[in-house]
Amino acid sequence: MARKKDPEIYDYKLKSGKTKYGFKTYVGINPEDGKPIKPTRQGFNSYKEAEAAKIKLKAAGAISVANNCKAKSNKKTVEEVYDVWFSIKKDDIRGSTLHNIESDWENHIKPEFGDKYINHIDITHLQKFVNDLSRNYISYHYKINILHRIIKYAILRDWCQDDPFNKIVIPKKTSKKSDRPKNNYYNLDELKEFLNAAREHNFAYYTFFMVLGNLGLRRGEALALKWKDIDFENQIVHINHTVSRDLQNQKTIGDPKTYSSKRKLTLSENLISVLKQYKKTQTIFNHDDDYVFHTKNGGFFNSPAVSEWMKSIYHFYPNLRKITAHGFRHSLATLLYEGSDKITPKDVQYVLGHARVTTALNIYTHVTQNQKNNIKNAVNNLNLE
Numbered sequence: 001m002a003r004k005k006d007p008e009i010y011d012y013k014l015k016s017g018k019t020k021y022g023f024k025t026y027v028g029i030n031p032e033d034g035k036p037i038k039p040t041r042q043g044f045n046s047y048k049e050a051e052a053a054k055i056k057l058k059a060a061g062a063i064s065v066a067n068n069c070k071a072k073s074n075k076k077t078v079e080e081v082y083d084v085w086f087s088i089k090k091d092d093i094r095g096s097t098l099h100n101i102e103s104d105w106e107n108h109i110k111p112e113f114g115d116k117y118i119n120h121i122d123i124t125h126l127q128k129f130v131n132d133l134s135r136n137y138i139s140y141h142y143k144i145n146i147l148h149r150i151i152k153y154a155i156l157r158d159w160c161q162d163d164p165f166n167k168i169v170i171p172k173k174t175s176k177k178s179d180r181p182k183n184n185y186y187n188l189d190e191l192k193e194f195l196n197a198a199r200e201h202n203f204a205y206y207t208f209f210m211v212l213g214n215l216g217l218r219r220g221e222a223l224a225l226k227w228k229d230i231d232f233e234n235q236i237v238h239i240n241h242t243v244s245r246d247l248q249n250q251k252t253i254g255d256p257k258t259y260s261s262k263r264k265l266t267l268s269e270n271l272i273s274v275l276k277q278y279k280k281t282q283t284i285f286n287h288d289d290d291y292v293f294h295t296k297n298g299g300f301f302n303s304p305a306v307s308e309w310m311k312s313i314y315h316f317y318p319n320l321r322k323i324t325a326h327g328f329r330h331s332l333a334t335l336l337y338e339g340s341d342k343i344t345p346k347d348v349q350y351v352l353g354h355a356r357v358t359t360a361l362n363i364y365t366h367v368t369q370n371q372k373n374n375i376k377n378a379v380n381n382l383n384l385e
Helices: 045-076 078-089 095-113 121-135 139-158 188-199 203-215 219-223 269-281 304-316 327-339 345-352 357-381
Strands: 009-013 019-024 040-044 236-239 242-245 250-253 262-265
Touching: 009 045, 019 045, 019 357, 040 045, 078 095, 078 139, 095 121, 095 139, 095 242, 095 250, 121 139, 188 304, 188 327, 203 219, 203 269, 203 304, 203 327, 219 242, 219 304
Parallel strands: none
Antiparallel strands: 009 019, 019 040, 236 262, 242 250
């Protein structure tokens, strides 16, 4: 009786007319995504040769399937781990940060890894993922870090044994060009020039940027100020809130960015004078519980409004060098360092409300490098031979 032929083995002819054999067979489950693996092999000279190769391939696959089945009860996809991790993070992260995490998950991480088993993330796939992000996004480190934190949580819960990030190289910098100014800060003359232009253009805008320039606040912190936060008698302003966004991406008033961001800052005489003058122009919303910078109906502005105010000033005064709203914080820190050798990074950390002194140290390093350049230029100007 003739042996029944294997339906997975087939023959085909080459252009020369010679007959070759091949097969397509199931060998196991892909550990990364749980989908069946069905490889195809061709080029065998006989049916028996193809059959032997298939038996060998399936034997290796059977071992893999057995191992996968043994561990299957403890397997979790990246999405399953993310759901647990995110539910925990909801309790201790600001709404705006949660919204950003959710957005990056839905737009970048989930499409790539959501259905993959977290204990079997392919290294080549992961490397390509981080490379693509670094080419297309300036803030790629933040997006990559979300996936890394999910994996670290899985390791903590014994859902994952090894960290695949230990086997890849994360690019040090993006290849995408930033539209942020190269020197995103003003020196003293530039700051005065900007403030003079703002005063001529719109007194409310001028007052706002006087606050940023004198206090180094984040724009959300300045927009959240109420008159009751300003103690004119003791020349102090209390920073207790910021304009932010909740998980639904709706604007809201919340706590500052970090615990260190809640602080009391000293008001300069000039800033007190400007604030008092500005308050006199507010005929309606000038009570303790009113916002210092308010919309027509007394509500608070959203952060993008500040960018619009700056665009307006730059439009009417095109000779001004452009910086971002965040650049006013850097400007104050730089001017403090350059203006006094008694100012320390710890002082700047407090003024700007940084959680870590390393952020202030980065600015300090930038300033001292400028000072080194000034020394070099001064020596060159001596023209010694």
